[in-house]
Amino acid sequence: MSNLLTQAIARESVSRRPLWIMRQAGRYLPEYRKLRTRYSFKELSRNPELATTVTLQPIERFPLDAAIIFADIMSPIPALGVDFEFNPGPEIAEPIRTLAAVKALHDPDPEEVAPEVIAALKLTQKELPKETALLGFCGAPWTLAAYLVEGRGKNGFPKLRALARTEPKILHLLLERLSKLMARYLIRQAEAGADAVQIFDSWAGLLSRSDWEQLVRPHLEAMLDTVGKSNVRRILFLQNAPHLVEAYATLPTDVLAVDWRENLPNLQAKYGDRIAFQGNIDPAILIGGAEPTRTATLELLRQVKATGHIVNLGHGILPDTPIESVQALVEVVHDES
Amino acid sequence: MSNLLTQAIARESVSRRPLWIMRQAGRYLPEYRKLRTRYSFKELSRNPELATTVTLQPIERFPLDAAIIFADIMSPIPALGVDFEFNPGPEIAEPIRTLAAVKALHDPDPEEVAPEVIAALKLTQKELPKETALLGFCGAPWTLAAYLVEGRGKNGFPKLRALARTEPKILHLLLERLSKLMARYLIRQAEAGADAVQIFDSWAGLLSRSDWEQLVRPHLEAMLDTVGKSNVRRILFLQNAPHLVEAYATLPTDVLAVDWRENLPNLQAKYGDRIAFQGNIDPAILIGGAEPTRTATLELLRQVKATGHIVNLGHGILPDTPIESVQALVEVVHDES
Numbered sequence: 001m002s003n004l005l006t007q008a009i010a011r012e013s014v015s016r017r018p019l020w021i022m023r024q025a026g027r028y029l030p031e032y033r034k035l036r037t038r039y040s041f042k043e044l045s046r047n048p049e050l051a052t053t054v055t056l057q058p059i060e061r062f063p064l065d066a067a068i069i070f071a072d073i074m075s076p077i078p079a080l081g082v083d084f085e086f087n088p089g090p091e092i093a094e095p096i097r098t099l100a101a102v103k104a105l106h107d108p109d110p111e112e113v114a115p116e117v118i119a120a121l122k123l124t125q126k127e128l129p130k131e132t133a134l135l136g137f138c139g140a141p142w143t144l145a146a147y148l149v150e151g152r153g154k155n156g157f158p159k160l161r162a163l164a165r166t167e168p169k170i171l172h173l174l175l176e177r178l179s180k181l182m183a184r185y186l187i188r189q190a191e192a193g194a195d196a197v198q199i200f201d202s203w204a205g206l207l208s209r210s211d212w213e214q215l216v217r218p219h220l221e222a223m224l225d226t227v228g229k230s231n232v233r234r235i236l237f238l239q240n241a242p243h244l245v246e247a248y249a250t251l252p253t254d255v256l257a258v259d260w261r262e263n264l265p266n267l268q269a270k271y272g273d274r275i276a277f278q279g280n281i282d283p284a285i286l287i288g289g290a291e292p293t294r295t296a297t298l299e300l301l302r303q304v305k306a307t308g309h310i311v312n313l314g315h316g317i318l319p320d321t322p323i324e325s326v327q328a329l330v331e332v333v334h335d336e337s
Numbered sequence: 338m339s340n341l342l343t344q345a346i347a348r349e350s351v352s353r354r355p356l357w358i359m360r361q362a363g364r365y366l367p368e369y370r371k372l373r374t375r376y377s378f379k380e381l382s383r384n385p386e387l388a389t390t391v392t393l394q395p396i397e398r399f400p401l402d403a404a405i406i407f408a409d410i411m412s413p414i415p416a417l418g419v420d421f422e423f424n425p426g427p428e429i430a431e432p433i434r435t436l437a438a439v440k441a442l443h444d445p446d447p448e449e450v451a452p453e454v455i456a457a458l459k460l461t462q463k464e465l466p467k468e469t470a471l472l473g474f475c476g477a478p479w480t481l482a483a484y485l486v487e488g489r490g491k492n493g494f495p496k497l498r499a500l501a502r503t504e505p506k507i508l509h510l511l512l513e514r515l516s517k518l519m520a521r522y523l524i525r526q527a528e529a530g531a532d533a534v535q536i537f538d539s540w541a542g543l544l545s546r547s548d549w550e551q552l553v554r555p556h557l558e559a560m561l562d563t564v565g566k567s568n569v570r571r572i573l574f575l576q577n578a579p580h581l582v583e584a585y586a587t588l589p590t591d592v593l594a595v596d597w598r599e600n601l602p603n604l605q606a607k608y609g610d611r612i613a614f615q616g617n618i619d620p621a622i623l624i625g626g627a628e629p630t631r632t633a634t635l636e637l638l639r640q641v642k643a644t645g646h647i648v649n650l651g652h653g654i655l656p657d658t659p660i661e662s663v664q665a666l667v668e669v670v671h672d673e674s
Contacts (some may be wrong), residue, residue, distance in 0.1 A: 088520075123663055158620070158621040158655055159621075162622065162624040166625035166629045203581075241579075242578075243599070261544070262580070263546065275400065282545075284495040284496070284498035284501075285499065285502045286498075289503070292503045293504050296502065
């Protein structure tokens, strides 16, 4: 289906740039906080009707150009037979650090992998305005492995880095499993109605470039290739990894999404004839209110060429963001047309 | 005084490369953990005799080439009239986010700034073997401001980033104050016996390069200039900031210390005729034991030229590091001569 988002992904000329916001369905919205007084995060994300309601909340409030399905990067992990809780980040009951532990992971049938997310995508697509794109997503193999090996979101993930050096074979096997699982999961999301999928590599930056090339790239590349061969549009997001941005720009993706540290005009000048870009306003600026948000958004629109640009933040919107800041962001992007 | 460390800083040829370890006086040492059962971190760091004992512990166990004074980057902060506790990271009672709060900071006399650290340096110098260098240190203005503004070590320091964009004048004033205070503090440390000082910029990487150039660089540069004019040898450490490494390499410093993400041979090839380098074994590798530590150290020595190289980790040694790994690191470095 053609809409502003898919046009920008294809680097076609657009009537105006598309806009969506990472974590747009979330705690900065009063209507989301209200739902959270009745349901836990787990309840909201594991019930297709509730997940659909949450997915649509920001779309009902703002004229955003894409809805991203309300789920978690850990949503497909139970299908591997791995137990975890949110506290509030994921905590794995038994971290995966041995060959035996990797081999003991289930090999689930496709329909066993996060069926609630697939169901929510189908429900959402029916209710979504025609002009609004629907996005699926998953965690990148490395970022998922980070939680599975470390056991929780720990600064620098030292146990993961130690395993990368001492037992690379274990990690290669784990990354290969995750790469295949995520490729199948993303393709199913597209079949369920997603116009494009975003792959979140939030912990991309933990290794040096040469270690990353050896250990991580082959599995990430294989996943992206498989998804691309099924004609699913790919947005690859990396966070806090300036030393890897150039490497990510040459991976098989349709869009590269970068955080606020990166110079988007420079990246666009260098790689804009091959891929589109997404980003990258610092979400902290929105904390400052409507005026600094307006200034930063105008600056971004002035510096980044419109063709092949999806406007977004450089990371997830922060829970204490004023609604007025989001309103200002939307207005500036809409005023450009 | 001439020793392996000062020779390496001056990029003179050395009989072998000097070695020290960030956080070498700390929790991986059984003798430190034993002391900690009797004293809190605060008690150890604020008592010159105890701080001297802790500073000397790793030197008594391993033939390291430098002792770094046991203190905290927050040690000079009470002199500004700022209240904080360790819990376990610093937590500021009243974060500094207004012009009034910056202006209300005390302007301490030099002898009021961390007198316990100055006393510990004098005591340590008397007891240290002649061939072992003594290091002082401080936090970089930006890294100290990160704690003062955010109030605690929060992932991404969003309140700091918001203030950087909405009220840069407040941050400029705060950074200027910290820059002058740290310059005086480092010079006093050298007068008290430090052969060189390390400036820790652990949170360097939060801003984009252009925001960093405008807001942070002038104050860091002024501090380094002042210290250099007093002939104090400077080691500048930045962590998790690959997009700023090239900028840091052109700052007025004698040594640039980098984390494990960085390619030290490339940096040395580009800037090695002007500055020395320190680093950069991934501390997580030491968790894996003696064998991976040996391999990684040999690889580092093979790839990095000896002249102008101080061997160290790319970040602080981790609390659960086996002693055998440190032993292996020391042996490989000593065997090279």
